[in-house]
Amino acid sequence: MLxxxxxxxxxxxxKELYDLLQLRSEVxxxxxxxxxxxxxGKDQKALHILGYRGNKLVAYTRIFxxxxxxxxxxxxxxxxxxxxxxxxxxYDIMNASIEAIKKHFKTSEIRISAQTYxxxxxxxxxxxxxxxxxxxxxxxxxxxxKN
Numbered sequence: 001m002l003x004x005x006x007x008x009x010x011x012x013x014x015k016e017l018y019d020l021l022q023l024r025s026e027v028x029x030x031x032x033x034x035x036x037x038x039x040x041g042k043d044q045k046a047l048h049i050l051g052y053r054g055n056k057l058v059a060y061t062r063i064f065x066x067x068x069x070x071x072x073x074x075x076x077x078x079x080x081x082x083x084x085x086x087x088x089x090x091y092d093i094m095n096a097s098i099e100a101i102k103k104h105f106k107t108s109e110i111r112i113s114a115q116t117y118x119x120x121x122x123x124x125x126x127x128x129x130x131x132x133x134x135x136x137x138x139x140x141x142x143x144x145x146k147n
C-alpha cells in the first residue's frame with residue numbers, strides 16, 4: 001500500500017523535489033532512452049501526487065487544474081519505479097490523482113496525453129482515446145479523456 005501525499009510546488013522540500021525529479025529522469029530519460037526537457041517550467045503550477053513505500057518515493061504524478069495545461073483538468077508525468085511495478089502502484093497513484101482532481105479542482109473531466117502502449121491501463125481507469133496517435137519526444141502517444 002502506498003502512502004500518498006499531495007503537495008503544491010512551494011510545499012515540496014528540497015529532498016522531495018530532488019526525489020521526484022530523479023524518479024522522472026530515471027524512467028522517462030534513462031529507461032525509455034528519450035532525450036527531452038523534463039524540467040519544463042510547469043511544475044510550479046501543478047499539484048504533485050507523491051506515492052511512498054516506506055520512506056522511498058516509488059510512484060508520482062502531477063495534476064493541473066482546467067486551463068493550466070489542457071482545457072480540462074489533467075494528469076501528467078505518471079511514473080512508477082521499475083522495480084515496484086508488480087504491486088499495482090500505477091493504479092494506486094492514478095486513483096489518488098483522479099480523487100485529488102475532484103477534491104481540489106471540483107471536476108471529474110480529465111484529459112491525459114498517454115503513451116500508446118499504456119492505453120489498456122488507462123482504459124481500465126475509465127479513460128477513452130480521442131483523436132489520432134501522435135509522436136511526442138519520439139514516443140507514440142494518444143489523447144485520452146475521462147468524464
